Amino acid sequence: xxxxxFLSGDEAVAFAVKLCRPHVxxxxxxxxxxxxVEKISEFxxxxxxxxxxxxxxxxxxxxxxxxxxxxMGSRTFTATSSQGLLYMCEMLHYVSGSxxxxxxxxxxxxxxxxxxIFGDHRxxxxxxxxxxxxxxxxxxxxxxxxxxxxxxxxxxxxxxLPVMINLDGYVLTHTYELVDVPxxxxxxxxxxxFQTTNKLDFEKPKSLSFSAPPEWQTEFRFxxxxxxxxxxxxxNQVDKEFGRxxxxxxxxxxxxxxxxxxxxxxxxxxSVAGTARIVVxxxxxxGKKVGLVKLRSYRPFPKEYFQDLGQRVQAVGVIDxxxxxxxxxxxxxxxxxxxxxxxAQVKTVNFIAGLSGRDITKENLAQMYEPLEALxxxxxxxxxxxxxxxxx
Amino acid sequence: MKPQVVKNYxxxxxxxxxxxxxxxxxxxxxxxNSGWRNLRPVINQEKCTRCLICWLLCPDGxxxxxxxxxxxxxxxxxGCGLCAYECPRKTIVMEKEG
Numbered sequence: 226x227x228x229x230x231f232l233s234g235d236e237a238v239a240f241a242v243k244l245c246r247p248h249v250x251x252x253x254x255x256x257x258x259x260x261x262v263e264k265i266s267e268f269x270x271x272x273x274x275x276x277x278x279x280x281x282x283x284x285x286x287x288x289x290x291x292x293x294x295x296x297m298g299s300r301t302f303t304a305t306s307s308q309g310l311l312y313m314c315e316m317l318h319y320v321s322g323s324x325x326x327x328x329x330x331x332x333x334x335x336x337x338x339x340x341x342i343f344g345d346h347r348x349x350x351x352x353x354x355x356x357x358x359x360x361x362x363x364x365x366x367x368x369x370x371x372x373x374x375x376x377x378x379x380x381x382x383x384x385x386l387p388v389m390i391n392l393d394g395y396v397l398t399h400t401y402e403l404v405d406v407p408x409x410x411x412x413x414x415x416x417x418x419f420q421t422t423n424k425l426d427f428e429k430p431k432s433l434s435f436s437a438p439p440e441w442q443t444e445f446r447f448x449x450x451x452x453x454x455x456x457x458x459x460x461n462q463v464d465k466e467f468g469r470x471x472x473x474x475x476x477x478x479x480x481x482x483x484x485x486x487x488x489x490x491x492x493x494x495x496s497v498a499g500t501a502r503i504v505v506x507x508x509x510x511x512g513k514k515v516g517l518v519k520l521r522s523y524r525p526f527p528k529e530y531f532q533d534l535g536q537r538v539q540a541v542g543v544i545d546x547x548x549x550x551x552x553x554x555x556x557x558x559x560x561x562x563x564x565x566x567x568x569a570q571v572k573t574v575n576f577i578a579g580l581s582g583r584d585i586t587k588e589n590l591a592q593m594y595e596p597l598e599a600l601x602x603x604x605x606x607x608x609x610x611x612x613x614x615x616x617x
Numbered sequence: 618m619k620p621q622v623v624k625n626y627x628x629x630x631x632x633x634x635x636x637x638x639x640x641x642x643x644x645x646x647x648x649x650n651s652g653w654r655n656l657r658p659v660i661n662q663e664k665c666t667r668c669l670i671c672w673l674l675c676p677d678g679x680x681x682x683x684x685x686x687x688x689x690x691x692x693x694x695x696g697c698g699l700c701a702y703e704c705p706r707k708t709i710v711m712e713k714e715g
Contacts, residue, residue, distance in 0.1 A: 324638035385638070423640050430643035437639055444635055 227405040227471075234397035237365035237404045238304070238330050238390075239264035241372035244412040245328075247302045249277045249294035251287040255309040256342050257394040258332035262304055284309035288316030288327075295325035296433055298421040300376065303327070306394065307334035307348045314352060320387050321356025321449065323434040324423060326379030327387040328372065329357075333495065333546075334394040335581040343582020344394030345546040346494065350523070350555045356449055358388040358456055359523040361494035365402050368392050370473055373412060377463050380419050384456045386449070393496040395582060407471055415470045453525045460522055478527035480519040483509060487516030489540035489597035492560055494520045497544060497578075497585045504590040515594050520556065531563035535571045540600035542593055546579040553609050572600035578612035589613060619681065619690055622646050654696030656711040662686045664708040671700035671709060 232240065238261045242250070250269070252262035268274040277294075281287045284305050291301040305313060310331055320327055335345045349359060358378065362368045368390065375388040392398055425431060437445055461477035468474030482502050484490055493501050498519040508515045518534070520527070534541065541564060545554025552558065557575035564571050576593050579585040589612050596606040611617075626647040629635045660671075665687060672680045672687065676699060679690040689700075701709040 322639065423637060431640050432643040432645075433640040435639045435641070444629075445639055448635065448638065 227407050229403050230406050231401055232365055232369075232404045232406075233260065233399055233401050234365040234368050234392050235260035235332065235399070236264050237369040238372055238392065239268065240404070240406050241369040242302050243268050243274050244407065244409060245300065245302075245373060245376050245416060246274075246413075246418075247276055248299035249279065249291065249301045251279045251281050251290040251294075251301070251303045253281050253284050253287045253303075253305070253309065255284070255306045257334060257344070257398040258304045258306040258309070258330065260398065261330060261332070265302075284313040285316055288313040288320060288329075291327045291329075292316065292320050292323065292325055295320075295327055295421070296323075296423065296425050298419065298424045300380075300419040301327050302329070304330040304332065306332040307336055307342075310348045310352060311336065314355065317352055317355040317357060317387075319434065322445070324385045324449075324452070325387060326376070326385055326419070328375045328379055328390070329387065330368075330372065330390045330392055332392050332394045332398045339581075341581040342394070344396055344398075345580045345582065346391070346556075347547040347580075349389060349391045350547045352389070353524060353555065356386065356453075358384075358386055358453070358460075358525065359391060360388065360521055361391045361523060362397070362521075363496055363498045363519065365397060365400075365404050366473070367475060368397065369404055369406070370467065370471065370475070373407075373416060374460075374463050374467050376419075377416050377466075378456065378459050381456075381459050381463075382422055384452055384459050385423075386452050386456060391495065396496045405473075411470055415467065457522075457525045457527065460525070475521060476519075478520075478522040478525070479530055480521060482517040482519070484516035484518060484534075484538070486514060487538055488514040489542070489594065489601045490516035490518055490534070490538050491542045491544060491590070491593060491597070492518045492520055492556070493544045494523065494556060495546070497546075497590075500585065500587055501544075501590050504587050504594070507587075508591065508594055513594065513598065515597075520560075523556070523559075526559055526563070528563045531560055532566050535564035535566060535569040538571060540572045540574070540597040542574045542576055542597045544576045544578050544585070544593070548577050548580075573608070574600060574606055575609045576612050577609065583613065585612065620644075620646050620693065622649060622692075649692040651692055651694055651696070654691075654694060655714050656696045656698060657691060657714055658689055658694065658696070658698065658700050658709045659712050660687055660689065661708040661710065664706055666706065666708075668705065670703055670705065674699055674703050 379388045464477045543557040681688045
């Protein structure tokens with residue numbers, strides 16, 4: 226029997242981690258992630274969780290500790306945010322390049338300066354090329370479910386890549402909702418013990434994370450590239466299998482809402498997708514053929530999906546809770562590149578919104594559909610729009 | 618013990634033969650590695666007392682104590698000079714490579 230708990234997003238992640246039975250947790254606090262490792266420390270202290278809980282001296286050390294534990298065949302977990310993610314950046318590449326299936330939650334928070342503890346996606350998107358699978362979740366339930374799925378995806382021998390689950394700071398980490406916490410037996414059945422193929426062993430000593438000269442580096446990078454391509458399929462399969470066991474599915478790489486007959490759609494990542502669905506319902510009631518695409522997996526990026534979408538809708542708007550200065554929103558660049566195949570007539574617009582925790586309201590979202598409608602009618606609109614900007 | 622260089626080491630010939638990520642069997646040396654040395658340590662065996670400080674401190678572990686006299690493996694000595702610097706009786710001298 227599933228049990229309903231009243232949990233914050235952070236606490237839901239902690240419950241998920243407990244259910245996944247990791248051997249090693251490396252903990253270093255940073256707002257708004259801290260509640261995750263705090264709750265896990267309570268589980269360990271009360272004996273509900275049996276694992277090594279390491280108090281490390283920095284995020285860089287947290288990731289290094291996870292890597293060391295993972296190469297001994299341990300299932301590991303850590304969590305971070307913002308400046309902490311940037312501080313462990315070097316180790317992110319070590320872990321993905323060495324193919325250790327570490328699962329980490331990043332509570333999305335903006336990057337200084339200006340300093341701010343509230344949420345946007347500038348931290349995780351800056352780590353786009355770190356070789357990690359990146360998920361963006363919408364609510365606490367999805368955070369719990371995707372954490373369980375993440376271990377299964379990461380530890381799939383065909384994938385063997387680390388996974389970063391991104392949880393909007395405060396909007397998800399510190400708000401409470403009823404969450405179904407599945408029973409341990411079901412999770413054990415879904416997620417068997419981690420079997421590493423790349424282990425340090427006294428009997429068969431190995432040299433791990435070695436240096437590769439120019440003659441061999443490209444072949445190792447191709448392995449990572451291929452693993453990410455394979456991960457696309459594995460992510461979809463694991464989501465389906467999760468649905469069979471637990472009764473909840475999320476659509477794998479993307480989740481579509483009212484897109485089948487839509488003329489124009491918004492693309493969003495994370496918590497804003499929930500608000501956007503309400504707005505879609507309101508606009509649909511007025512006869513507008515609008516839709517929403519929730520981008521769940523940013524890496525691997527569902528290129529094939531967007532190539533197809535570009536053939537069947539007239540306009541696509543992308544919400545970016547980030548900006549790549551000197552160009553445009555990072556998600557927009559990727560979506561646009563996939564949409565525009567030869568012959569595609571689709572029009573696009575980029576909304577820079579929700580920076581540093583600024584709310585993206587229903588009114589904001591409804592207003593985003595207006596330029597999309599204009600584009601669909603053949604009018605011109607400015608390509609990059611800052612939502613709620615006081616002045617230009 | 619002198620490390621054995623694997624002659625005719627077989628590099629991967631196909632995708633399937635590639636190691637999974639950067640990891641493989643440890644202790645496999647495929648070539649000697651001392652080409653950057655411009656000074657070589659030479660032990661004055663008459664003065665050496667086998668105190669083993671050089672053996673203990675050599676960063677590359679190229680000094681062998683398994684023989685009656687200490688032996689330096691010039692195939693893997695990088696010529697850092699630590700042994701000569703630390704030798705209490707100054708019996709190790711750094712000589713210019715030819």
